Amino acid sequence: MAKSAADWTAPPNFPATHYVDSRIYTDEAIFEEEKEKLFKPSWIIACHESELAANYDYRLFTHPAGMPLIVIRGEDAKVRAFYNICPHRGNTILYDPAGNAKRLTCIFHQWSFDARGNCIDISRGEQGYQQRFCKEDAAMREVRCQVAFGGFVWVNVTDDAPGLREFMGGAMEILEPYMVQPMEVFHYHRARVRTNFKLWHDTNSEFYHDYLHYFNRITGMMQPGYFDRKYTGFPNGHATVGSMQIQYDKYEGSKERAVGWPGLARGGWYMVDVFPGMTYNLRTSVLRIDTAIPLGPNEVLIEFRGLGLKSDTEEERRQRVFDHNMIWGPFGRNLHEDLLGVHGQGRAMRRGTDSRWVLQGREENNTIHDEVGMRHYYAEWSRRMGRPAYDPYREGKPDRAFQTARAAA
């Protein structure tokens, strides 16, 4: 029987940990709070070291909390990160998304900085500032930066946040054995989607939506071992997904991924979902990295990277690129479906649509169609935000309703 308005808005008959209030995906104030409480204290992937191969190579990155960053390899080969904001008049220092620059010069008044963030030249400095202000006063704002977990450049804009390894809480142990060999980014593109960033991370945190993907049904869901894959939760909201043997040749036009990955079993596939919006996705021959950069409560920019091994032969690389594009490129079979899925959620959850709840109630012993990955994420979200995802405004209804329902049962 279809629901009345009252039924529709009544809390679901699940424990409060098993659903969230969909207003957490649309509320502007909650979104601003997320930038402060989730993104600022977290370690975020800015780029990969292969994007900064030579000394003085730089890469621009917009931090999910909003800060424009320059990531640059210094003359000592160390990678550092700074605000891409001139300390003089607040202008943009570098414009091109990547390049090589021994001096970082703001075009506005030609103040220059080195790759360590030191100001090395103030145009007509002494004439204008006399002894009141000098180069030492005009350094760039440095951001904590570390290359780790497969050569990725991680940044943290909060000076006193816990270190990267502590932040990861052991979640990367499942992948670390496969990220020993140097890797290289061969694919980069972005998708701008009218949806909330958490909905993208949700999609990466549950496999029940494999029903969306013909490719995954044929090569995975219908194959032995699929329902044995398990989710494991880690501190700070991260989660991993165990492997299985994907039968790539079951999809017409695809074939067994012969090129493989060092140490990974044939057809293997591991995932690590990193709180609050990044995913490592090692699928047999390609590592894909997603980084979500929220632009608003209902808009997200997602950066997609595809990586192979630095040691790849031309043929191996060609094969990895083919494998990547088959499902994950902008014209790939799966990525379009996933993005269409979260676009649809964003469309249905816009303010005023009366969308009310998002269910995360599947329990299957933490296996692949269990929604524990999302529940684990929202437990951390609630902890950091200081408000429960199921009752973000502390209206108190969900708990009461659940207790009533339980009592009646």
Added chain:
Amino acid sequence: MTLTAKANPIALSRLRARPLEMNVEQRKAVEEVVYRSCLALDARDYKAFLALCDPEFRYTISTYSPEIRREMVWLDHDRKGMETLFTNLPRHNSDHSPLTRHCTVYTVTANGESAEVVSALQVFKTELDGGATELFAVGRFHDTVKLAGATPTLAKRLVRLETRLLGYGYHIPF
């Protein structure tokens, strides 16, 4: 606008090439293959599209990423791969918004039994609900058209994209 070899190497080489003699009828026939390929794909008439293609047909979408400073291939199929891509389409969940390809043939350079054709491409997407049209992508076709048969056929198509932000993507190539 400055054309650099890194940004668009194929376009640059075409600009330098001196076209061989080609009569109006030949050029018209070559242009028509390109235009018909757009019409066929706009209509999702894949049979008609493949009928324009040579048995050795190769289709590639590529672009340059200033972010990672690398050439990227986003799709690369031979004729069989394209056939399979089209055959599999109904099995997938796709955006059904129609695309309209607007193409203008810029240069046709005869080269013995084939011609190298450079065309400007704009792809527009029209929403099913309400009919709003937006520019979806711009780029160029770099086609090799075989002239040996009774009618010209597409032997190779490289779609060289300038646009790299394609929203939630698309299942049907340009």
